[in-house]
Every structure is written in structure tokens, then in C-alpha cells.
Amino acid sequence: MACPLQFVCRTTRTVGLVLFYYVFSIGITFYNKWLMKGFHFPIFMTLVHLAVIFGLSALTRSILQLWTGKPRVVLKWAVYFRKVAPTAMATALDIGLSNWSFLFITISLYTMTKSSAVLFILFFSLIFKLEEPNPFLILVVLLISTGLFMFTFHSTQFNMEGFVMVLLAAFIGGIRWTLTQLLMQKAELGLQNPIDAMYHLQPLMFLGLFPLFLYNEALNLSMSEKLFRVTELRPLLYSLFTLTVGGLLAFGLGFSEFLLVSKTSSLTLSISGIFKEVCTLLLAASLMGDELSMLNWLGFAVCLCGISLHVGLKTYYSKSKSCFF
Numbered sequence: 001m002a003c004p005l006q007f008v009c010r011t012t013r014t015v016g017l018v019l020f021y022y023v024f025s026i027g028i029t030f031y032n033k034w035l036m037k038g039f040h041f042p043i044f045m046t047l048v049h050l051a052v053i054f055g056l057s058a059l060t061r062s063i064l065q066l067w068t069g070k071p072r073v074v075l076k077w078a079v080y081f082r083k084v085a086p087t088a089m090a091t092a093l094d095i096g097l098s099n100w101s102f103l104f105i106t107i108s109l110y111t112m113t114k115s116s117a118v119l120f121i122l123f124f125s126l127i128f129k130l131e132e133p134n135p136f137l138i139l140v141v142l143l144i145s146t147g148l149f150m151f152t153f154h155s156t157q158f159n160m161e162g163f164v165m166v167l168l169a170a171f172i173g174g175i176r177w178t179l180t181q182l183l184m185q186k187a188e189l190g191l192q193n194p195i196d197a198m199y200h201l202q203p204l205m206f207l208g209l210f211p212l213f214l215y216n217e218a219l220n221l222s223m224s225e226k227l228f229r230v231t232e233l234r235p236l237l238y239s240l241f242t243l244t245v246g247g248l249l250a251f252g253l254g255f256s257e258f259l260l261v262s263k264t265s266s267l268t269l270s271i272s273g274i275f276k277e278v279c280t281l282l283l284a285a286s287l288m289g290d291e292l293s294m295l296n297w298l299g300f301a302v303c304l305c306g307i308s309l310h311v312g313l314k315t316y317y318s319k320s321k322s323c324f325f
Contacts, residue, residue, distance in 0.1 A: 017260045018272045024253040026280055029111070031249055033102045033288070035242055041221050042099040043213040045243055047206060050092075052247025053254070054202035060195050073190035075200060087183050088204030090176035096209050097169035104162025107284040108292060111277055112151045113166040115303055119144055120174020122310065127178075136313055143306025150299025194258040198251075277304070 036042060061072045075084065101110060119141055126137075184192055191197045222228050230236040260272070281300060284290040292300075 017256075021253075021256040021260050021272060022276055022279065024249055024256045025276055026283065028246065028249040028253055029107060029280060030283070030287070031246055032099055033107050033110075035246060036099075036102040039226060039239065039242070040103060041217045041224070041226070042103060043096055043209060043217050044221055045246060046092075046096050046099050047209055047213060048243040049095075049247040049250045050202045050206045050209070052244060053198055053251045054206075056248075056251045057195055057199035057202065061199055064195070072199075073196055075189065075191075079189070080200065081204075083183065083186070083189060084200050085204050087176065087179040088201045089208045090172050090179055091201060092205035092208040094169050094173040094176045095205075096212065097165045097172070101162045101165040101169065104159040105166065106290045107288055108281050108290040108296075109151075109158065109163065110166055111280045111284070112148065112300060112303065113163060114170055114173075115277060115307065116144060116148050116167065116170045120171045122174075124174045124178040134313065136309065140306050140310045140313070143309065144303050147299045147301070147303025147306060150302060151296050194254060198254055 032042075032045070035045065039045065065072050098110070098114065105113075122137060122140070180197075183189065184194075184197060191200060225231070225235070226239050227236060281290075281292070285292055
């Protein structure tokens with residue numbers, strides 16, 4: 001009886017962790033899209049999120065240090081700028097452009113286009129030799145590319161500016177996750193715990209996005225009644241509250257991803273990510289009124305086949321390696 005009980009407990013825990021991840025991942029997508037309808041300053045919003053994540057990461061590190069009695073890792077400045085800065089810049093641009101795109105495109109187009117990040121992650125993984133060349137990868141690329149083309153072809157709610165932003169974010173996201181993997185695999189840095197990684201990444205991400213904020217949003221924000229030219233305290237507190245909630249969701253997303261991967265595996269995160277995108281599109285169509293044709297849905301299905309094939313190949317080859325060794 002112990003084995004069936006253990007299986008039920010393990011399955012229940014995995015489902016619970018996946019749902020916990022879905023709450024933050026899907027939640028922040030819809031929340032940011034909703035916030036952008038009335039608050040047209042996505043870079044400033046991202047900067048607030050980064051500040052909240054840094055504060056919560058610092059607080060969590062302090063609690064862990066008190067709990068365990070062991071000091072947390074603090075990188076030297078030279079190592080910090082040389083090793084962490086590239087990952088921080090790529091992450092900042094990925095998140096900043098993704099949030100910016102919500103001013104122009106629907107959630108469904110955002111979700112579908114962001115799925116193409118798998119192509120760029122695959123490309124940079126091959127360059128950095130994190131992935132081994134395989135003929136099936138050509139089929140993965142063709143399926144995802146064809147699916148993306150079918151989804152955007154004759155789309156009634158297509159916006160070129162927003163589409164280019166998300167595509168660029170997906171490209172930079174490929175660099176981001178490849179560099180993040182390299183960063184967290186370097187044992188000498190001691191950043192295997194994502195809380196420590198987030199703590200070190202946020203300041204450089206903030207500094208990287210701040211010049212873009214000054215150039216694109218600072219003047220308009222200073223004249224906006226949303227924050228600096230408010231005549232009453234209530235609207236100001238409302239704006240600060242909604243921005244802070246987004247930061248809490250962003251921190252929760254990173255934390256839920258860590259929990260899911262650490263308690264299950266990266267494969268579980270990849271598979272749950274596929275179903276998450278299905279849920280996001282269904283919710284976008286029903287709640288946000290996103291218009292999707294049969295060709296768009298077919299393109300989405302083709303893209304999912306490519307992503308699923310990629311996940312399946314990674315599973316097969318990882319098992320082959322473990323059996324060999």
C-alpha cells in the first residue's frame with residue numbers, strides 16, 4: 001500500500017506545484033495587459049517590478065540566513081560585472097520589450113510569438129554547445145516557424161510594431177535563458193539558488209533599462225496625472241498599489257518556477273509550459289475577446305507539435321545518456 005500512496009502523494013504535489021506556477025505565469029500576463037490599458041508606461045512598470053523583486057529577494061535571503069545560520073553568497077564587484085552583467089542585460093531587454101508590446105498586441109498574439117523563443121534558445125544552445133546537433137531539430141524549427149506563420153497570417157488583430165517587439169524579445173530571451181543556464185551551472189559563483197540569482201540580477205537589470213526609460217517615458221510620466229501630477233492622494237496610492245501587485249506576481253513567478261523545477265524536473269516545467277499556453281489562449285479568447293480563426297488555431301497546434309517534439313527529444317536523449325553512464 002505504501003507505493004500507491006507515495007504515487008498519489010507525489011502526483012498531488014506535482015499537480016499542486018504546476019497549478020501554483022500557472023497562477024503566477026498566466027496571472028502576470030493578463031494583469032500586465034490589463035494594467036497597460038490605463039497605464040501606458042511599460043518600462044517604468046518593469047522598473048518597479050525589478051525593485052520589488054530585489055527587495056523581496058533581499059528579505060528572503062536574510063530570512064534564510066537567520067534560519068540556517070549560513071551566510072549567503074555575495075559576489076565581488078569584478079566578478080559581478082564580468083559574469084552577471086550579460087545575463088542581466090539580456091533579461092532586462094527580454095522583460096522590458098515583452099511588457100512594452102502589450103500596448104500594441106493581444107495576449108494571444110503575444111503568447112504565440114513568445115513561443116518562438118524555443119527556436120532562439122535552441123540556436124544559442126547549439127552555439128554554446130549546451131545542446132548536441134540532431135537532424136530532428138530541423139523538423140522542430142520547421143514546425144514552430146510554420147505554426148507561427150499560420151497564426152499571424154491574415155490575423156484580424158495583427159500589429160506589426162508589437163509583433164516585432166515580441167519577436168525581438170523572444171530572440172533576446174534565447175540569449176537570456178542560455179546565459180542564465182551557464183550562470184547557474186558555474187558552481188564557483190554560488191548562484192544555483194534562484195533567490196540568490198534574482199538578488200544579483202535585479203540591480204544590473206534596473207540600470208540597463210533606466211536609460212531607455214529616461215529616453216522614452218520619463219518626460220511623459222513627469223507630466224502624467226497617474227503619478228507626478230496627481231491632484232488627489234487616492235489615484236497616486238492606486239497606481240503605486242497596482243504596480244506593486246505586478247512586482248509581487250513577477251517575484252511569485254520566479255519562485256514558483258524554482259519550486260517546480262527543484263521538486264520535480266525541468267522537463268515538468270517544459271511540459272506544463274505547453275499546456276499553460278493552451279490555457280492562456282483559451283482564456284484570452286473567452287475573457288479578452290481575442291479573435292482567432294481556424295487557421296490561427298491550426299497554426300498554434302502545429303507550433304505546439306514542434307515544441308512537444310523538442311521536449312520529447314530532450315527527454316529521450318537525456319535518458320539515453322543516463323543509461324549509457
